[in-house]
Amino acid sequence: MTQTLSQLEHHNAFIQRHIGPSPEQRAHMLSAVGAATLDALIGQIVPADIQLSAPPAVGEAATEARALAELKAIAGRNRICKTYIGMGYSAVITPPVILRNMLENPGWYTAYTPYQPEVSQGRLEALLNFQQLTLDLTGLDIASASLLDEATAAAEAMALAKRASKLKQANCFFVADDVHPQTLDVVRTRARTFGFDLVVGQAEAALEQPGVFGVLLQQVGTTGELHDYRELLAALKARRIVSCVAADMMALVLLAAPGAQGADVVFGSSQRFGVPMGYGGPHAAFFAARDEVKRSMPGRIIGVSRDAAGNTALRMAMQTREQHIRREKANSNICTSQVLLANIAGLYAVYHGPAGLKRIAGRIHRLTSILAAGLTAAGITPRFARWFDTLTLDVADKAAVLERAREAGVNLRADLDGAVGITLDETTGREDIAALYAILTGSRQALDIDALDAGIGEVIPAQWLRTTPILTHPVFNRYHSETDMMRYMHRLENKDLALNQAMIPLGSCTMKLNAAAEMIPITWPEFAELHPFCPPEQAAGYQQMIAQLSRWLVQLTGYDALCMQPNSGAQGEYAGMLTIRRYHESRNEGNRHICLIPSSAHGTNPASAQMAGMSVIVVACDKHGNIDLHDLREKAEQAGDELSCIMVTYPSTHGVYEETIREVCQIVHQYGGQVYLDGANMNAQVGITSPGYIGADVSHLNLHKTFCIPHGGGGPGMGPIGVKAHLAPFVPGHAVLHMDGVLTRQGAVAAAPFGSASILPISWMYIRMMGAEGLKQASQVAILNANYIASRLNAAFPVLYSGRDGRVAHECILDIRPLKEATGISEMDIAKRLIDYGFHAPTMSFPVAGTLMVEPTESESQGELDRFIDAMLAIRGEIDRVAKGEWPLEDNPLVNAPHIERELAGEWTHPYSRETAAFPAGFEHKYWPSVKRLDDVYGDRNLFCSCVPVSDYE
Incomplete structure (x- = not known):
């Protein structure tokens, strides 16, 4: 069959490199979860009143080569002195x-x-x-x-x-x-x-x-x-x-x-x-x-x-x-x-x-x-x-x-x-x-x-x-x-x-592909060698790149303006809360100091509110994990003219699109407060809905989650904030670099005017190579992958929270508490046993103690998802053997996990074989941890934080 030029050119599209499941795999997974198409699945999960009619207009996708050439031309406008x-x-x-x-x-x-x-x-x-x-x-x-x-x-x-x-x-x-x-x-x-x-x-x-x-x-x-x-x-x-x-x-x-x-x-x-x-x-x-x-x-x-x-x-x-x-x-x-x-x-x-x-x-x-x-x-x-x-x-x-x-x-x-x-x-x-x-x-x-x-x-x-x-x-x-x-x-x-x-299946942390093409520009001298306080005309390329990225992010979030200064997600939370505080003060309402935070919120949220000088009041969640609207109304009314804002995560930290999110925004606005929507779960929003469309006033964006900046072992990150127009004059500015129309004259939250500017090319490349349709597909497939895992594991590990039709958003919480009560095997044991199967553990005991929260992202193929699912099901089989008494509770592959090479060479006294210990998934994909399970109690009681003799490692 003869193919057209456009069809032939499409073979090199970056979207296919970034999104893990092939079209055939997507079809298989859709069938497994009982949905006809991606759009139909999203329609069953995302409330109709917040769905966008079309993805934000951030342009068409570019190939890796084209995007690199465009960014190289932009970088060339920077002058290295x-x-x-x-x-x-x-x-x-x-x-x-x-x-x-x-x-x-x-x-x-x-x-x-x-x-x-x-x-x-x-x-x-x-x-x-x-x-x-x-x-x-x-x-x-x-x-x-x-x-x-x-x-x-x-x-x-x-x-x-x-x-x-x-x-x-x-x-x-x-x-x-x-x-x-x-x-x-x-x-x-x-x-x-x-x-x-x-x-x-x-x-x-x-x-x-x-x-x-x-x-x-x-x-x-x-x-x-x-x-x-x-x-x-x-x-x-x-x-x-x-x-x-x-x-x-x-x-x-x-x-x-x-x-x-x-x-x-x-x-x-x-x-x-x-x-x-x-x-x-x-x-x-x-x-x-x-x-x-x-x-x-x-x-x-x-x-x-x-x-x-x-x-x-x-x-x-x-x-x-x-x-x-x-x-x-x-x-x-x-x-x-x-x-x-x-x-x-x-x-x-x-x-x-x-x-x-x-x-x-x-x-x-x-x-x-x-x-x-x-x-x-x-x-x-x-x-x-x-x-x-x-x-x-x-x-x-x-x-x-x-x-x-x-x-x-x-x-x-x-x-x-x-x-x-x-x-x-x-x-x-x-x-x-x-x-x-x-x-x-x-x-x-x-x-x-x-x-x-x-x-x-x-x-x-x-x-x-x-x-x-x-x-x-x-x-x-x-x-x-x-x-x-x-x-x-x-x-x-x-x-x-x-x-x-x-794969690193961490709920709330979106460990997706950090593509090589995205990473290449950060070491270009044109980006790496500029001083943050150099004359602005020497950074014309930076200003163009930052302005373009800001426009794209504004379109993707539904906000009116963006501040690029916060250099981590937590710093973005702080900057957003600070912006809200300044806004209230400008209206002679500096008495507004109460920040409402749902009990399911990220641990960083209360700390950020406190850093911004606010008083935290916790809002209850119902038995389904959703914000309790009655409790919210009651506490908003009690706060009255002292209500500053609410900090809410969407989809919720429980991995569900709450149906009442717009009502949450309306209640807070009714009492004069502002809505801070945490951007941690933006990977389930991009192209499908947006914080601004939902009704929020400010959000931080984890560019190191949704927009592909790598985690780097725990940093770097970037947490720019998007804001509605009324908040734009109050975002952080800078005392050293003054750029009218770009930086406010408000106090700074980070040392450099544009935060960690040299890693912004990563997110620029991601958006440019994915385009509007690719970004929407990424969100859809992230949701598909999560529902595929949830549907296949639900019988073995019950999914704690779900929305209508039993669906989850981009992540799911597996409830280990009934298993622990019945068998004595804990979420910790499962997490450590996964290491023997070659996987990093999901998020453990957050946001609910005794659970595992799994987020696969869109970058993992069905093959890798199945490998993870097979590992979890095999672990469930091991738990059953403990429950039946085949292995004692105090000596089995789960409580002894992970297993390391050196113990296999020594005397073996366990009631299971060396092969069961170290090779439960076979000999492929074998990862060897270098230490066994850590003794946390010993570490806390004997705090020692400097280098130890090399002999201790040998």
């Missing part, structure tokens, strides 16, 4: 061995957050390396596994200072006046929501300010002045004031550790340890504190524990306390981390080792001193006498200097009164020093760098320098050849289970 702006961002050299084997490796970037430690030992070890790096450099007792960026880490430090303060009546937080302006912006925003008084002044004035509970200092000031604050820190400690110090990670290689000088909290950005600037992110912040405040630490902490066999094993310490138990009392949102970037920074330290890092830091400082000496000889004296890598230079004709810099393709810091700033980095060379000298002096005289080098003395006083060794652990002294480093990273990767090995 030599940038010395500094302010916490520096050009870097990412070691190619890390670039290729981690950043470009799906074995690392498609992994999920390490809630299941048995399948996460590799990235947990890499994160422990990052924590050890942080501990060594800061001189403190306990470190986290990363936060979002330096500015948000500063806000977390302020919150910790208040929690830890013994001065319970004090309400003032003091910030030194040479902290980075973007840091001050974010801290000011957070202080306002918490009701703190914020005072900015010279550091020593903190001692004169009454009512201070905490102080924020910066070791290397934003204008380059180097501080040794040990006397001030001692005075603050004597007054029981909590001291927080922002530090530069590269400077810490040479400088005395702030913790050793008396600081209580030390934080900063790890960006210059091998992570490109990327127009602002993603970058991992480091955060460390004294042991006595460890229970108040924000974010995630990796701890050393042991497994069921007594072997050393790693886990996320104190992980559930924050989000699922403490809820609105949580210290922070634990979804605010940057695992992939922290791992890059940690492995950068592993690769270079202490000696290599000292050479890099020493060279940066030496070049800075050489430039300062040359300029001083030419009559341009640095404003400060002590520096690490940054000079502030008072110049007679600033306009002329900036013009010469522009002509030379060089960016200097230009926002300083009568002066320019220059920050050097590891990419700076001799020729750059000569070029900077010419730009600043206007002279064509050659600079004799060797002569200057021979003549300069020490700039940093000896007592300010580090005297103790750093990074003495063997991991930082063993892998300095590329061969060794490559193999070390590969060994870590092999310990983990990521999407390149099997």
